[in-house]
Amino acid sequence: xxxxxxxxxxxxxxxxxxxxxxxxxxxxxxxxxxxxxxxxxxxxxxxxxxxxxxxxxxxxxxxxxxxxxxxxxxxxxxxxxxxxxxxxxxxxxxxxxxxxxxxxxxxxxxxxxxxxxxxxxxxxxxxxxxxxxxxxxxxxxxxxxxxxxxxxxxxxxxxxxxxxxxxxxxxxxxxxxxxxxxxxxxxxxxxxxxxxxxxxxxxxxxxxxxxxxxxxxxxxxxxxxxxxxxxxxxxxxxxxxxxxxxxxxxxxxxxxxxxxxxxxxxxxxx
Numbered sequence: 001x002x003x004x005x006x007x008x009x010x011x012x013x014x015x016x017x018x019x020x021x022x023x024x025x026x027x028x029x030x031x032x033x034x035x036x037x038x039x040x041x042x043x044x045x046x047x048x049x050x051x052x053x054x055x056x057x058x059x060x061x062x063x064x065x066x067x068x069x070x071x072x073x074x075x076x077x078x079x080x081x082x083x084x085x086x087x088x089x090x091x092x093x094x095x096x097x098x099x100x101x102x103x104x105x106x107x108x109x110x111x112x113x114x115x116x117x118x119x120x121x122x123x124x125x126x127x128x129x130x131x132x133x134x135x136x137x138x139x140x141x142x143x144x145x146x147x148x149x150x151x152x153x154x155x156x157x158x159x160x161x162x163x164x165x166x167x168x169x170x171x172x173x174x175x176x177x178x179x180x181x182x183x184x185x186x187x188x189x190x191x192x193x194x195x196x197x198x199x200x201x202x203x204x205x206x207x208x209x210x211x212x213x214x215x216x217x218x219x220x221x222x223x224x225x226x227x228x229x230x231x232x233x234x235x236x237x238x239x240x241x242x243x244x245x246x247x248x249x250x251x252x253x254x255x256x257x258x259x260x261x262x263x264x265x266x267x268x269x270x
Contacts, residue, residue: 005178005243007224011058013105013266014049017041017072018064022257026092027168029258041253045072048227048249048261055225055247060268062105068098073259074266075123075171077102078113079133081153083270085113088122091140114152120145123266124169130179131155136170138162138190160197161190171218171262177244178223181205183235185212205242211235215251218260220267227261 020041022034052059064071077098078087085106090096103113118141120126125141126149127134133153135146138161150157160170164187167173173188174197183205186194197204207217216232226239230248239246251260 005224005245007055007222009056009058010052010222011060011268011270012052013060013062013074013077013268014045014264015062015071015074016064017045017254017264019066019069020072020254020257021069023069024092024094026094027258028165029255031256034256036256037253041072044249044251044253045264048251048264051227051247051249052265055222057222060109062102065097065101068095068101070095070257070259071098071101072254073124073257073263074102075263076121076169077266078106078122079126079128079149080111080266080268081128081133081155083111084153085111086120086122086126086149086152087113087115089116089119089145090121091119116145116148118142118144118148120148121169124171124263127170127174127176128267128269129176129182133157134170134174134182135159136162136173139165139168158196158200160193162188162193163190164188167212167217168258169263172215172258172260173212173217175217175219175221175262177205177221177226177239177242183207183217183219183239185209185217188212205235205238207232207235215255215260218262220262220265229260 125136167188174184185207214231215229216235219228236246
């Protein structure tokens with residue numbers, strides 16, 4: 001079965017955690033008195049970049065900015081589909097300045113950037129499946145933004161309601177394996193949203209709360225290789241059983257801010 005899984009080369013945008021810290025609390029994982037080992041964070045981040053490059057993926061980087069400790073979480077900056085960039089408008093005022101720097105990177109690279117009118121946190125809550133956008137709401141990105149995303153991309157947007165504050169972004173509760181399937185933690189969603197996901201993906205890989213609390217759902221898949229938190233051991237076994245190849249990458253220092261592998265990874269889809 002593993003040979004039937006075909007990886008697809010990806011292009012990722014990242015930001016070095018040079019100024020990473022936990023200076024405020026905007027999710028249940030964050031405690032401002034938490035010590036962050038910046039050297040360890042940088043080494044873990046570099047390990048992720050090496051893993052991407054080793055598996056054939058292209059990586060570009062935005063220059064980090066002092067005073068923006070969460071800028072390392074590149075996924076929240078935008079969602080890019082078909083070479084079109086839908087930018088971000090953060091819920092927390094502490095993060096809003098990040099958008100300017102990411103927008104400038106995209107504009108310098110030749111992209112037009114749509115500035116959202118409603119609160120929208122990029123790939124944190126907007127997950128491209130290859131057919132439509134799964135869109136999270138409940139804590140950060142608003143339903144008004146979902147409508148704006150659909151009008152901008154012209155692809156269907158399926159709204160999903162998150163109900164557990166530990167999983168405040170969709171990318172902490174769900175990730176795409178390939179064009180046909182996903183992994184998700186059902187209890188992170190409202191009953192109606194769980195029904196929607198079950199109808200759309202009857203063969204989905206279901207995760208446990210332990211998987212989700214270990215940031216196992218904050219993973220990145222290229223269709224064969226799944227870059228996943230090593231703490232999510234049970235989920236890695238299930239993925240292997242389904243023919244995927246887990247690639248463990250420890251980003252535990254970033255868990256202190258409520259982030260992981262996917263949070264640090266923006267995909268640029270041309």
